[in-house]
Amino acid sequence: MAAPEPQRETEPPAEAKLPPGGLWTKLTESTTESPGHLAEQLLLSLRSRNGPQAPTLHDEFMLNQLLARLGLEIEQQVDVETNRFSRRFLHDLFHTYFAGPGTRESTIEGSTYLELGCGSMNPLSLLTVFVLLGAKRAIGVDLDPVHDVSIAARALARTASYLLTDPRLIVGDYPITREQVAHNVRSLDLLKLCQGDPSGLDESLLAFRNESVYELSLDDDSVDGVFSNSFLEHIEDLDRAIEEIARVTRKHGIGCHNIDGEDHGSHTDPDQHPLAFLTVEPERGLVRGCNRLRPLSYLPIFESHGFEILDTQIWGRQPVDDTLRAKFVEPFRSMPLDRLEVSGLIIRIRKL
Numbered sequence: 001m002a003a004p005e006p007q008r009e010t011e012p013p014a015e016a017k018l019p020p021g022g023l024w025t026k027l028t029e030s031t032t033e034s035p036g037h038l039a040e041q042l043l044l045s046l047r048s049r050n051g052p053q054a055p056t057l058h059d060e061f062m063l064n065q066l067l068a069r070l071g072l073e074i075e076q077q078v079d080v081e082t083n084r085f086s087r088r089f090l091h092d093l094f095h096t097y098f099a100g101p102g103t104r105e106s107t108i109e110g111s112t113y114l115e116l117g118c119g120s121m122n123p124l125s126l127l128t129v130f131v132l133l134g135a136k137r138a139i140g141v142d143l144d145p146v147h148d149v150s151i152a153a154r155a156l157a158r159t160a161s162y163l164l165t166d167p168r169l170i171v172g173d174y175p176i177t178r179e180q181v182a183h184n185v186r187s188l189d190l191l192k193l194c195q196g197d198p199s200g201l202d203e204s205l206l207a208f209r210n211e212s213v214y215e216l217s218l219d220d221d222s223v224d225g226v227f228s229n230s231f232l233e234h235i236e237d238l239d240r241a242i243e244e245i246a247r248v249t250r251k252h253g254i255g256c257h258n259i260d261g262e263d264h265g266s267h268t269d270p271d272q273h274p275l276a277f278l279t280v281e282p283e284r285g286l287v288r289g290c291n292r293l294r295p296l297s298y299l300p301i302f303e304s305h306g307f308e309i310l311d312t313q314i315w316g317r318q319p320v321d322d323t324l325r326a327k328f329v330e331p332f333r334s335m336p337l338d339r340l341e342v343s344g345l346i347i348r349i350r351k352l
């Protein structure tokens, strides 16, 4: 008789059945060693090291084990969406870009992708996923230069290691095997990337461009998909930016843009209302870094530049009563409630 299956404490999401060896569980379960406990031990160890007695070899050995355990523990604890280096962030962003009608059915194999405002910390990890799924070319664009090139390179090697271990850790049920990833990974020099050397990237395949969305160094009709996350709300001249997106997108090319239409001051200050910026009379275009355009108002701009709206997904809504509305400046004060209240939106589009 077969032995009963051991009870699992953490169920894998429906899209990801357990890979051999229970890796999913290991990557998602918390362990008994909290980082706080490990940090306490580390502090004690460091104090005794700096004490009157010279540290012994054993002290050094134990210190190194503590540092290593703490590093591994921290990596697990920060596997959260807000950490731009985490597996969770890549997993969630991939599903944002590729889970909806239009994008879900598109073929990554052989396609060219552009991520706008890809960030300066870990700018190319998501695009590395596309390349390992068979994309022909992937370009990340941001106005800020890469914050730390060596760390960004190492992050790409780690992204590759997740997909090589089991693609489901990042792409869920997207149809790709480990063997296909292993084939595609030959275009990256993982050893160099692991060592923080960006020359491990073949720039004709995967590249970062430090430039503005207003003037993309890409040919007309050269891209099959354009994506952005928390980017378009920071753009002052949206009409010009979307005109440029339309210029580089091929006929029937797709796009997915996640818009955070809340006052970004409220992300760090709990006393700031998420719509507080609508009460400010702007001196210039952006208020606290944002254009304040209500997310549903992006739709006609995309349409006016030759895109059809495939799908919208509202993820944020802020109720507005008469007292709050009275504090808003125009045009927000007289805007219809159903447009005003939507504060977070994913827009999926296709070029006609």
Ligand SMILES: C[S@@+](CC[C@H](N)C(=O)[O-])C[C@H]1O[C@@H](n2cnc3c(N)ncnc32)[C@H](O)[C@@H]1O
Binding pocket: 084, 116, 117, 118, 119, 120, 141, 142, 143, 144, 211, 212, 213, 214, 228, 229, 230, 231, 234, 235
């Ligand atoms: C809120 S961050 C989002 C970064 C990243 N997408 C993420 O989810 O972490 C917005 C990014 O847009 C970039 N950005 C702002 N204006 C830009 C422009 N005109 N062209 C290209 N990038 C721009 C900023 O440098 C910043 O990295």
